[in-house]
Amino acid sequence: MCVRGRIDTPVSIRFLKSFAAERALSNREYRNPEKAPDRGKRVFVIGAGPGGMSSAYYLALKGYRVVVIESLPVAGGMMMVGIPRYRLPREVIDREVEMIRNLGVEFRFNTRFGKDVTLEGLKAEGGDAFFFAIGAHRSFSTNIPGEHDFPNVIPAIDFLKDVALGNRQKPGSRVVVIGGGNVAIDAARTSLRLGSGNVTIAYRRTANEMPANQEEVEQAEAEGVDFSFLTVPLEVVGNDRGLTALKCLRAELRKIPEGDRWMPVPMEGSDFLIEADTVIVAIGQKVDTQCLKEGQCEVDWTRRSTIGINRVTMETSVPGIFAAGDAVTGPATVVEAIGGGKRAAEAIDRYLCGIPQPTMPPVPVRRGRIPCVEISASTKMALKRPDMPLLGIDRRRTTFQQVELGYTENMAREEARRCLRCDICLRCGACATHCPNAALQMKDVGDERMLSLCGTTLNRQPLIRCAECGTVLGTERYIDFVEKRTLPVAPANRGRRLCTRCARQTEAVKMQGAVNPQP
Amino acid sequence: MTVFRKGQKVEIYRKSKDEEWDNFMVKYLGRHGIVVDPDTSINDPDTLVEVSIDGEGTCRLPQDCLRVLESSS
Numbered sequence: 001m002c003v004r005g006r007i008d009t010p011v012s013i014r015f016l017k018s019f020a021a022e023r024a025l026s027n028r029e030y031r032n033p034e035k036a037p038d039r040g041k042r043v044f045v046i047g048a049g050p051g052g053m054s055s056a057y058y059l060a061l062k063g064y065r066v067v068v069i070e071s072l073p074v075a076g077g078m079m080m081v082g083i084p085r086y087r088l089p090r091e092v093i094d095r096e097v098e099m100i101r102n103l104g105v106e107f108r109f110n111t112r113f114g115k116d117v118t119l120e121g122l123k124a125e126g127g128d129a130f131f132f133a134i135g136a137h138r139s140f141s142t143n144i145p146g147e148h149d150f151p152n153v154i155p156a157i158d159f160l161k162d163v164a165l166g167n168r169q170k171p172g173s174r175v176v177v178i179g180g181g182n183v184a185i186d187a188a189r190t191s192l193r194l195g196s197g198n199v200t201i202a203y204r205r206t207a208n209e210m211p212a213n214q215e216e217v218e219q220a221e222a223e224g225v226d227f228s229f230l231t232v233p234l235e236v237v238g239n240d241r242g243l244t245a246l247k248c249l250r251a252e253l254r255k256i257p258e259g260d261r262w263m264p265v266p267m268e269g270s271d272f273l274i275e276a277d278t279v280i281v282a283i284g285q286k287v288d289t290q291c292l293k294e295g296q297c298e299v300d301w302t303r304r305s306t307i308g309i310n311r312v313t314m315e316t317s318v319p320g321i322f323a324a325g326d327a328v329t330g331p332a333t334v335v336e337a338i339g340g341g342k343r344a345a346e347a348i349d350r351y352l353c354g355i356p357q358p359t360m361p362p363v364p365v366r367r368g369r370i371p372c373v374e375i376s377a378s379t380k381m382a383l384k385r386p387d388m389p390l391l392g393i394d395r396r397r398t399t400f401q402q403v404e405l406g407y408t409e410n411m412a413r414e415e416a417r418r419c420l421r422c423d424i425c426l427r428c429g430a431c432a433t434h435c436p437n438a439a440l441q442m443k444d445v446g447d448e449r450m451l452s453l454c455g456t457t458l459n460r461q462p463l464i465r466c467a468e469c470g471t472v473l474g475t476e477r478y479i480d481f482v483e484k485r486t487l488p489v490a491p492a493n494r495g496r497r498l499c500t501r502c503a504r505q506t507e508a509v510k511m512q513g514a515v516n517p518q519p
Numbered sequence: 520m521t522v523f524r525k526g527q528k529v530e531i532y533r534k535s536k537d538e539e540w541d542n543f544m545v546k547y548l549g550r551h552g553i554v555v556d557p558d559t560s561i562n563d564p565d566t567l568v569e570v571s572i573d574g575e576g577t578c579r580l581p582q583d584c585l586r587v588l589e590s591s592s
Binding site for chain 2: 364
């Protein structure tokens with residue numbers, strides 16, 4: 001997490017990466033790395049979402065023959081059929097897919113695991129390993145009366161999928177979306193773009209508890225989406241001609257005992273109607289467990305109905321079968337799915353090469369040392385994150401053009417200059433030791449090490465003490481830095497943090513025990 | 520139970536009894552981190568919370584092993 005966020009707003013990695021990626025694509029500098037020679041082994045990837053495509057990409061680079069099985073007619077998974085085009089243009093995904101295809105990855109679209117293919121069938125085709133990234137594409141239902149009585153009560157995921165696949169009919173004139181997450185916001189904004197006159201989001205808590213991204217909520221409000229907070233759906237009301245309204249109750253937030261969690265409690269007699277001809281349900285997604293069972297894939301499941309895996313290696317309970325993405329974590333971010341796919345590709349490579357799997361997840365490593373950009377402290381602190389330029393409001397309400405227009409080069413440079421470069425200082429204290437005027441001071445106060453410049457506290461970090469005698473050893477980061485460099489010659493003392501004196505004593509006792517063993 | 524929000528500083532202060540707790544996570548005990556993704560169902564004590572742990576990368580953890588740190592410095 002960005003340290004700048006503790007002062008004002010974090011450096012926007014998303015906006016900066018987007019700028020860098022677009023510039024590289026535009027300059028034709030975005031190319032596939034060299035592929036390893038063919039290893040003669042075949043891996044089947046089930047699901048062409050972010051997790052599946054990432055693993056396909058890395059496996060293809062390692063020289064495996066990869067086949068991606070996808071039930072939809074397009075690749076991209078939730079990125080393609082869940083995230084609307086105005087947030088993520090499909091051309092970007094198409095381009096990524098084409099690059100993966102150029103590595104020799106075969107895509108089989110409109111092929112559903114469990115219906116069109118089974119695990120045994122894929123094994124018969126020569127599959128040496130399998131990776132499941134089937135996502136979480138099934139909607140939870142509200143279980144309120146009338147939900148299943150009218151065709152115009154639609155799960156949000158199905159609605160967004162239909163729109164993404166080309167069915168761009170107006171869902172209704174008065175749309176109510178139930179939920180408060182990003183999917184609910186996407187469904188509401190998509191309805192507006194398709195021509196719905198009134199779109200209301202009914203959420204049972206307040207704006208503060210909404211799990212949707214704040215900027216998405218603000219953009220939806222600006223586009224004309226209404227919000228009805230503290231609203232608990234009670235019943236879908238209709239007549240012979242169809243759906244007419246959503247009956248709701250007002251709620252109030254009450255603090256539950258033993259904690260600071262606030263729960264919405266419906267208020268008796270506060271029921272009211274929100275007129276509607278379409279209700280879109282966006283209260284969460286779950287994994288389709290049935291397709292794996294139908295495909296004769298007997299992996300273990302968690303109590304959350306997600307695929308149970310070893311979280312270091314992404315291995316399931318069945319050897320040779322790996323899984324990642326929303327199917328493992330439940331609905332989560334695209335970035336997490338991509339990370340899971342990459343980790344799974346590395347684990348599949350080890351599995352196929354007969355290399356033992358690790359027991360600990362990899363620790364992030366520095367890829368390079370980037371020189372600092374010189375900038376005065378006052379300028380650095382005065383810099384604010386540039387506002388992202390947005391498409392005009394009328395065009396936003398009528399088209400699916402990308403809303404965020406992207407940073408200009410100047411904006412990207414300004415935003416990058418806000419970075420505090422917290423990757424450089426280790427809190428070793430050498431600067432404070434050598435400062436002739438004691439302007440820079442490093443003091444241990446209580447359980448913290450404080451770094452201050454002319455009386456201004458720059459940083460506080462918890463102190464680590466010797467596990468035996470309590471002597472101060474330094475900060476976590478400093479000890480890590482020293483240990484990484486000394487580990488080959490001075491192995492860690494069974495994970496215990498000891499000062500030099502205690503480490504010597506412990507070692508001496510151990511050696512004495514070895515020379516003169518107790519009878 | 521505590522509500523976790525994006526950007527909160529948290530500590531992994533004890534082992535979880537949840538099945539999602541793995542042995543390797545013992546290494547994270549006592550570590551601090553920032554909540555990156557409190558998941559789509561905020562306010563649900565059962566969902567896993569993604570935490571960016573100092574120096575260790577990100578990990579999705581059960582909520583009962585986390586506590587919010589008051590100080591953000």
